[in-house]
Amino acid sequence: MPGFELFGDLERKEVNDVLDNGVLMRYGFDGMRKGHWKAKELESELASTFQSKYVQLVSSGTAAVSVALASAGVGAGDEVIMPTFTFVASFEAIMMLGAIPVLVDIDDTLTLDPNAVEKAVTPKTKAVMVVQMCGSMANMDALRSICIKHNLIFVEDACQAIGGSYKGRPLGSIADLGCFSFDFVKTITCGEGGAVVTNNKEYYINADHYSDHGHDHVGNDRGAETHPFLGYNFRISELNAAVGLAQVRRLPEFISIQKKKYTIIREALSQIPEVTFRSVPEGGEESYAFLNFFLPDLVSARKVSKALKDDGIDGCFHYYDNNWHYVRKWDHLTNLKSLYPISKEVKEGLLYLQTKSFEQSDHFIGRNISCLIKLSWSEEEVTNRANKMAQIIKTIN
Ligand SMILES: Cc1ncc(COP(=O)(O)O)c(C=O)c1O
Numbered sequence: 330m331p332g333f334e335l336f337g338d339l340e341r342k343e344v345n346d347v348l349d350n351g352v353l354m355r356y357g358f359d360g361m362r363k364g365h366w367k368a369k370e371l372e373s374e375l376a377s378t379f380q381s382k383y384v385q386l387v388s389s390g391t392a393a394v395s396v397a398l399a400s401a402g403v404g405a406g407d408e409v410i411m412p413t414f415t416f417v418a419s420f421e422a423i424m425m426l427g428a429i430p431v432l433v434d435i436d437d438t439l440t441l442d443p444n445a446v447e448k449a450v451t452p453k454t455k456a457v458m459v460v461q462m463c464g465s466m467a468n469m470d471a472l473r474s475i476c477i478k479h480n481l482i483f484v485e486d487a488c489q490a491i492g493g494s495y496k497g498r499p500l501g502s503i504a505d506l507g508c509f510s511f512d513f514v515k516t517i518t519c520g521e522g523g524a525v526v527t528n529n530k531e532y533y534i535n536a537d538h539y540s541d542h543g544h545d546h547v548g549n550d551r552g553a554e555t556h557p558f559l560g561y562n563f564r565i566s567e568l569n570a571a572v573g574l575a576q577v578r579r580l581p582e583f584i585s586i587q588k589k590k591y592t593i594i595r596e597a598l599s600q601i602p603e604v605t606f607r608s609v610p611e612g613g614e615e616s617y618a619f620l621n622f623f624l625p626d627l628v629s630a631r632k633v634s635k636a637l638k639d640d641g642i643d644g645c646f647h648y649y650d651n652n653w654h655y656v657r658k659w660d661h662l663t664n665l666k667s668l669y670p671i672s673k674e675v676k677e678g679l680l681y682l683q684t685k686s687f688e689q690s691d692h693f694i695g696r697n698i699s700c701l702i703k704l705s706w707s708e709e710e711v712t713n714r715a716n717k718m719a720q721i722i723k724t725i726n
Contacts, residue, residue, distance in 0.1 A: 343571035383533035390510020392563035393523035394422035400535035407455035429678030440467035461490035464618035493616035519573035587617035597715035644701035
């Protein structure tokens with residue numbers, strides 16, 4: 330999925346605009362900029378790409394999740410429902426605000442199971458955060474209904490699903506707030522960067538101020554700006570935004586390349602009766618950043634994962650045994666290994682992790698292999714890869 334694979338002259342031109350005027354910061358220095366406002370331009374391109382009224386760029390996807398939650402008023406002692414399968418950034422971003430991550434099972438979409446979400450709602454629940462993992466999505470209608478029923482904020486982490494859609498809407502633009510990452514390995518990259526996307530003006534203004542020390546961004550004298558509330562620094566630099574500006578314009582091209590390569594591998598694996606694919610909710614279209622498939626059981630998934638690695642087929646992840654993306658290996662969270670003291674509320678709020686098991690998630694993640702789709706493969710390379718993968722899987726099953 331990485332946009333960096335097709336990095337070139339377009340990105341260089343945008344970066345050179347910034348280097349030529351020397352203004353690396355997104356705010357202020359109006360006179361020196363020679364008309365270049367890369368972060369602002371990128372925000373407006375993203376608003377049109379994601380069909381949303383407001384976009385606030387920030388320094389990373391992790392920052393985007395924290396800023397989104399903070400902008401909607403999530404904080405100390407609030408429970409945020411999130412999936413067992415995601416990147417560690419999800420619980421980090423929640424805990425940074427003093428809130429409590431409540432982990433719940435995924436289903437065969439590899440994203441939040443709406444039934445598990447409904448069961449996890451308590452009087453302390455403030456938000457549901459769906460994570461559109463590996464290029465696809467949850468049943469968004471079902472999750473939205475739960476949020477409406479219980480008056481919860483609905484947050485969508487679409488960091489891994491840039492370019493996918495649900496019932497005609499871009500992923501990341503469906504919930505009350507959407508979050509994107511443009512780190513080095515995402516479908517479009519800024520090097521490092523992220524965005525909060527929303528149609529809610531109040532959330533947007535909060536995100537704008539909060540991500541820049543509380544600055545109200547009124548007038549053109551930073552020192553004279555007021556600070557309506559406390560904030561932090563989650564700003565993106567002009568250099569990073571410049572790279573993203575070139576990349577976002579290429580998104581349709583990237584998605585169409587991904588789709589072609591995904592389809593070649595999927596067709597080869599479809600011939601194998603033991604292989605099944607993740608469910609995509611009705612009306613959903615994947616971003617094709619990954620191809621996710623299931624094998625009959627954990628033993629065979631482990632064997633296939635090893636054989637693919639041994640045969641030089643890179644970028645195929647068995648997340649069950651991965652340290653970063655699945656609850657099974659998050660012992661630093663379960664045991665609260667923190668550099669600094671953690672509040673009593675969060676400590677107590679996370680006690681459930683000592684005893685809770687997630688059999689349903691194990692059932693899906695244990696059998697799942699998730700293969701990254703690269704933009705730079707030639708047609709011959711991807712065909713050879715697909716045939717090799719099919720051969721390996723047939724031999725083991
Ligand atoms: C689902 C998900 N959320 C959040 C993040 C965090 O993004 P970043 O690396 O830009 O902080 C990632 C990064 O991999 C991710 O995969």
